[in-house]
Amino acid sequence: MQIPAREDWENGPPIKAEMTWYADGSKTQEGVGAGIYEPTTKRKISFPISKLATVFQAEITALEHCAREIKTRKIRNKSIAIYTDSQAAIKAPQSNKITSKLVLDCHKALNEIASQSKVTLSWVQGHEGHKGNEGADDAAREGSSMRLIGPEPFCGVAKPVAKTAIRDWIYRESRRWWRDMPEQRQAKEFLRFPSANFTTDLLSYNRKAVRIMVGLLTGHCRLKRHHSFYKNFQLYCVVRNVVGKMSSSSHAIVWGDV
Incomplete structure (x- = not known):
């Protein structure tokens, strides 16, 4: 894990690796999505996530999908750098205590590719014009507008998000009840x-x-x-x-x- 300073990016990505990936999450009015981007081949992959997911959950999902994409390509014995603009998402999979299944799945996926290649997680300053990060951000926004195929919710719902969803539902239902009552x-x-x-x-x-x-x-x-x-x-x-x-x-x- 590395968290480089902003000036370390003056001459490009600070980690010299044979393969570089960027992962990002996005939450919009349409929904929540995750995206990964590989600048060498300009490959961009988007994933829709539950509307009740948080940005942190989207960032973790992006890292997990990035690791699974690397595994699917059967990339081995290489140096790989994975960048994300979320320091929390970098630190969570490497915590001594993991209580989230989503984080645990990400931890396992990263460890699996790390057993076959040299993998480094690193932080990138978001919205600073870094092309790789901008590509991942575009992919994540596209994912937020896509329809999730499968049961909801996609992942565990955070308590603050659940409280907000319940409050909004009560507000909508009370307005509807008041409007429709004769x-x-x-x-x-x-x-x-x-x-x-x-x-x-x-x-x-x-x-x-x-x-x-x-x-x-x-x-x-x-x-x-x-x-x-x-x-x-x-x-x-x-x-x-x-x-x-x-x-x-x-x-x-x-x-x-x-």
């Missing part, structure tokens, strides 16, 4: 969709104020008396003077602290 016509005039910020703000008031606000928003209140019982907050109403119809809480309502 009831609550009046409340929908004020609240177009569920809002966590509005809920937090509403709960910052005392119990009586919350009861009044909920009543006004839903229409379940004594509308003829709302001016008299609304004491702790100022209430401004633009009353619709419709002949023969009773005014509702659908007036323009704005409240604030006195």
